[in-house]
Amino acid sequence: MSTHFSDLKGKVVIVTGAAGGLGSKCALELARNGVKLGLFDMHPDIEKTAMEIKSERGMENNVLYKKGDVCSLDNDRSFTDSVYRAFGRMDGLLNIAAIYRGLKHTSLFDLTEKEWDNTMAVNVKGSWLMSKAVAPFMMKNKKGKIINISSTTVLSGTPQIMHYITSKAAVVGLTRAMARELGGDNIQVNCVSPGILPTEASLERLPDAYMEKLASESSLKRITPPEGVISTLEFLLSDASDYITGQTIVVDSGRYFL
Numbered sequence: 001m002s003t004h005f006s007d008l009k010g011k012v013v014i015v016t017g018a019a020g021g022l023g024s025k026c027a028l029e030l031a032r033n034g035v036k037l038g039l040f041d042m043h044p045d046i047e048k049t050a051m052e053i054k055s056e057r058g059m060e061n062n063v064l065y066k067k068g069d070v071c072s073l074d075n076d077r078s079f080t081d082s083v084y085r086a087f088g089r090m091d092g093l094l095n096i097a098a099i100y101r102g103l104k105h106t107s108l109f110d111l112t113e114k115e116w117d118n119t120m121a122v123n124v125k126g127s128w129l130m131s132k133a134v135a136p137f138m139m140k141n142k143k144g145k146i147i148n149i150s151s152t153t154v155l156s157g158t159p160q161i162m163h164y165i166t167s168k169a170a171v172v173g174l175t176r177a178m179a180r181e182l183g184g185d186n187i188q189v190n191c192v193s194p195g196i197l198p199t200e201a202s203l204e205r206l207p208d209a210y211m212e213k214l215a216s217e218s219s220l221k222r223i224t225p226p227e228g229v230i231s232t233l234e235f236l237l238s239d240a241s242d243y244i245t246g247q248t249i250v251v252d253s254g255r256y257f258l
């Protein structure tokens with residue numbers, strides 16, 4: 001599935017969590033739609049994503065990348081500054097980076113303070129810090145789109161991952177608060193809440209039978225591919241969504257309704 005939002009061509013978007021999974025697929029799709037990208041992830045594979053994009057015709061100068069931690073952005077604006085300097089504008093931010101792959105399944109009694117703090121730091125603080133680094137460029141231009149990623153586990157309350165669920169619920173609150181604060185500068189802040197996606201991170205921990213059960217429980221009787229989320233992200237990055245802000249959109253083939 002490939003989407004075409006023609007007004008995305010020439011826009012500049014920062015994508016965090018772009019070393020693999022949803023983030024890398026999304027980066028590639030945006031690049032193919034003519035978007036210039038700043039890619040950020042703490043995993044070394046961020047270089048692989050950037051090289052894959054650069055290897056496509058006409059895209060060699062359309063991507064900057066940096067290996068870094070979203071939690072340390074308050075001290076280091078060099079990445080966002082360099083993206084703005086290189087491309088001359090800043091249109092969008094996709095806060096996709098999160099503690100998800102290898103997420104520890106544990107009861108509330110066995111969950112350690114370190115696991116709790118780290119999950120909250122990356123999933124919540126990281127999205128705030130990256131937004132804080134990017135928003136001033138959008139404010140200058142009186143236009144911008146910030147999109148955060150929550151999860152339908154917030155709606156299901158799936159046991160044994162309360163640190164993750166709590167962090168993804170906080171992302172919904174962060175989205176609403178930033179929408180109010182930045183709306184006067186014509187910056188839309190929205191959130192996408194995917195159900196289980198068949199990314200490497202999910203497939204390595206969830207058995208096929210569980211995936212089939214989720215599909216059968218959804219209205220559309222299928223698992224949502226990453227492309228289903230990516231097309232929603234593209235819509236929220238595009239001018240077509242200029243009157244939508246503070247919202248959380250569930251993309252899960254209709255298993256949960258908000």
Ligand SMILES: NC(=O)c1ccc[n+]([C@@H]2O[C@H](COP(=O)([O-])OP(=O)(O)OC[C@H]3O[C@@H](n4cnc5c(N)ncnc54)[C@H](O)[C@@H]3O)[C@@H](O)[C@H]2O)c1
Pocket residue numbers: 016017018019020021022023040041042043068069070071095096097098099100101122126149150151152193194195196197198199200201202
């Ligand atoms: N895959 C699913 O089923 C699913 C469902 C709902 C929501 N989500 C959310 O979608 C997003 C992508 O999911 P995915 O399956 O691709 O997961 P993933 O774990 O493969 O991707 C997360 C990325 O974030 C990066 N990251 C982690 N900590 C970081 C840090 N401190 N600084 C910078 N980068 C960091 C990782 O290196 C990784 O590349 C996540 O926000 C996840 O919570 C996923």
